[in-house]
């Protein structure tokens with residue numbers, strides 16, 4: 476690996492998103508990346524989707540709550556992008572402009588995976604909304620934590636009551652995983668796949684190398 480790059484990570488603040496299905500270790504990895512960057516002296520903002528502003532957090536609660544009324548796939552997509560639009564303009568872009576690195580627990584690729592792969596909305600339709608609402612804005616680097624659906628579910632099963640997404644069946648998660656991997660294949664420079672199944676220490680080692688190489 477390029478020694479100069481290891482010693483001199485970017486002075487320009489980066490926008491990094493963490494993606495992957497339930498329980499793959501996004502939040503755990505995000506905390507690791509935050510500590511790694513702060514240790515280097517960078518200012519870091521950690522945020523999440525859906526959410527990240529008071530209004531977007533309200534939309535998150537609406538989206539995640541279990542309810543009798545079925546939410547139409549397009550309604551879900553629009554609410555996700557409404558929250559994201561607020562988040563991008565009020566939090567993410569201002570932070571980057573002020574010199575702060577932004578780490579986001581899920582971002583736009585999650586819409587392609589969940590509303591696209593999971594709910595069956597064509598990628599092209601999602602892309603139209605992505606272009607329309609934020610001119611196709613994407614992170615500088617997206618880390619896709621990938622693991623078999625069974626293993627991911629085993630990790631989440633240890634937690635409390637499932638939310639509206641976590642209550643879905645196994646094939647929903649398989650489609651999400653496939654959609655994420657398809658996204659990574661189509662944008663290999665930006666979306667980097669990391670095997671999330673090994674021990675936390677090994678996953679973190681891979682993430683550290685990736686940051687040193689890409690940032």
Ligand SMILES: Nc1ncnc2c1ncn2[C@@H]1O[C@H](COP(=O)(O)OP(=O)(O)OP(=O)(O)O)[C@@H](O)[C@H]1O
Nearest residue numbers: 496497498499500501502503630671673674675678
């Ligand atoms: N590499 C790993 N090996 C074993 N356990 C792990 C690993 N990474 C995370 N975990 C554990 O798995 C659980 C889920 O991790 P975490 O909350 O980081 O996942 P997540 O992707 O943020 O989940 P969610 O999508 O539900 O927010 C936690 O209990 C965490 O300690």
Ligand SMILES: [Mg+2]
Nearest residue numbers: 501502503580
């Ligand atoms: Mg999490």
